[in-house]
Amino acid sequence: MxxxxxxxxxxxxxxxxxxxxxxxxxxxxxxxxxxxxxxxxxxxxxxxxxxxxxxxxxxxxxxxxxxxxxxxxxxxxxxxxxxxxxxxxxxxxxxxxxxxxxxxxxxVPEKTVNEIFGPAYREINIKSKELAGAIYYLESGHGGPDPGAMGSLNGHSLCEDEYAYDVTLRLARSLIERGATVYMIIRDPNDGIRDQQYLDPDKDEVCYPNSEIPLSQVARLKQSTDAVNALHAKNKKKFQRLVVIHVDSRDEKKNIDVFFYYDKRSNTGKRLANTLMQTFEKKYAMHQPNRGYSGSVSERNLYVIKNALTPAVFIELGNINHTRDQQRLIIPDNRQAIANWLRDGLIEDFKKSIK
Ligand SMILES: [Zn+2]
Known part of the structure; x- marks a missing residue:
């Protein structure tokens, strides 16, 4: 009614x-x-x-x-x-x-169910309609035969694809809670949201809708970008965003924080990246005022955001080899916090776009 x-x-x-x-x-x-x-x-x-x-x-x-x-x-x-x-x-x-x-x-209190989030999280209560009309394509890095960057901690190996996937799932769920339509581009049939520190690596991820992920990097990037562009064509004229989530690996002495990249030809992508970073700055200032935040926004020539027809942002959640960044990744509550902050930034971006 x-x-x-x-x-x-x-x-x-x-x-x-x-x-x-x-x-x-x-x-x-x-x-x-x-x-x-x-x-x-x-x-x-x-x-x-x-x-x-x-x-x-x-x-x-x-x-x-x-x-x-x-x-x-x-x-x-x-x-x-x-x-x-x-x-x-x-x-x-x-x-x-x-x-x-x-x-x-x-x-209207509404509920929806999606098995991709796993048994504990499959039911979703729609908390608001703030993002009604918004469509998000969420793509976590790597997957299938390619684990992405690897780090290690206390005898466990940390694989980029598993941690990026868990944050991406949490973000997807929290966008749906606000009324958005969300497509998970990389999908794991049985992982769901995992409340564990060490996420076991597996190789059964597929690309939307249900395609096996190839080993070759070029073929893999093309596959997911084609999937996004096909959806983009179907949703022409609607508000759409592509969010690509990775974890980086660099020298272990570098503390790298969360970084946001956009393609130089996209002003909307640039504004999106800036809005997300400003949200992170605000959140860190509020929750950890003495920490200091050293992430940044920059343009970068990356296949996925360059070839996607949808305004896009490419995010690196941290350095998988750095102790402090590892805490952001392995503690489930921290992964949820990142997802919530990204959601708040996306809400901000949506509001700016429909003004
Ligand atoms: Zn990556």
């Missing part, structure tokens, strides 16, 4: 209103309501303020106004936009633009 915001007219106003309507155009015709975009307006806020369920109407809105939208579907100040017709409305009552109404909280 969605409640519409209905303007409360006093009786005389209603009469005047009906009179003026019947003078101007026949009551039977379905008329589009229009509004002029003002500073701070975005598709999301305008739909919300007018009682449209965002996820149902975002694509109708874009379709209706595509010639007047700016980059990333931004509203352009001063331009006039049409609101979609509501399926159930008689359309004789103009939607009232309410300048600074608070966005409505969707009251």
């Amino acid at each position: 969605h409640l519409n915001i209905k303007p409360r007219y006093s009786v005389p106003k209603i009469i005047v209103f009906i009179l003026s309507l019947s003078l101007n155009f026949p009551l039977v015709a379905q008329e589009y309501q229009t509004f002029k975009a003002q500073k701070g307006d975005g598709i999301y806020s305008v739909l919300k303020q007018n009682g449209y369920p965002y996820s149902e109407y975002i694509n109708k809105f874009i379709e209706l106004n595509k010639t007047n939208l700016g980059k990333d579907n931004a509203l352009i100040i001063g331009k006039v936009y049409r609101l979609p017709l509501k399926n159930d409305s008689v359309a004789t009552q103009p939607a009232k633009i309410q300048p600074k109404a608070k966005p409505r909280q969707e009251p």
Whole structure:
């Protein structure tokens, strides 16, 4: 059930209103309501303020106004936009633009189930609709025959693909909790989210939808990028982001923190990377004020983000050979914290894009 915001007219106003309507155009015709975009307006806020369920109407809105939208579907100040017709409305009552109404909280508690998260995490409660309409392709590095970078700790070997995968799964779940649509590009049929320090390496990961991962690096990168681009084509015109998650291996004396990379041709990718890093800076300042954060954002020539059609960010979660970075990876709560911070950064990025 969605409640519409209905303007409360006093009786005389209603009469005047009906009179003026019947003078101007026949009551039977379905008329589009229009509004002029003002500073701070975005598709999301305008739909919300007018009682449209965002996820149902975002694509109708874009379709209706595509010639007047700016980059990333931004509203352009001063331009006039049409609101979609509501399926159930008689359309004789103009939607009232309410300048600074608070966005409505969707009251619907919803649940969904996805086996990829494993028995303990398969059920997901949808906590909010903040990311309704957003589509994410999440790709963890390596997998299948390729474990990626390897480190070791207390006699255990740490494989990049397993740790990147666990963080990516946690991020996927937490985006779904906020109403997003998520595709896991690299998939493990039986790992799920694992609350252990040492994640046993295996080789049974596949690439979306269910393809065996080749050993050759070139073939592997092409496979996952093709998978993302095929999905991108299906979801044309919708809000989409690709998030690629790796763990680096460098000299063990280097403490490298979390790094964000974008492709030089993508301004949206650059803004996404910056938004994520700013979120990390804020989170570290809040939770570990004396720690200092030395991650950074930079452009980098990487096959996946260069060839993906979706705005993308490539993230390195740390140095698998460095003691402090290893703590970020092996402690399950830390992996969850990284996932939550990335989610908060992605929410920020989504808000910026629909303004
Ligand atoms: Zn890697």
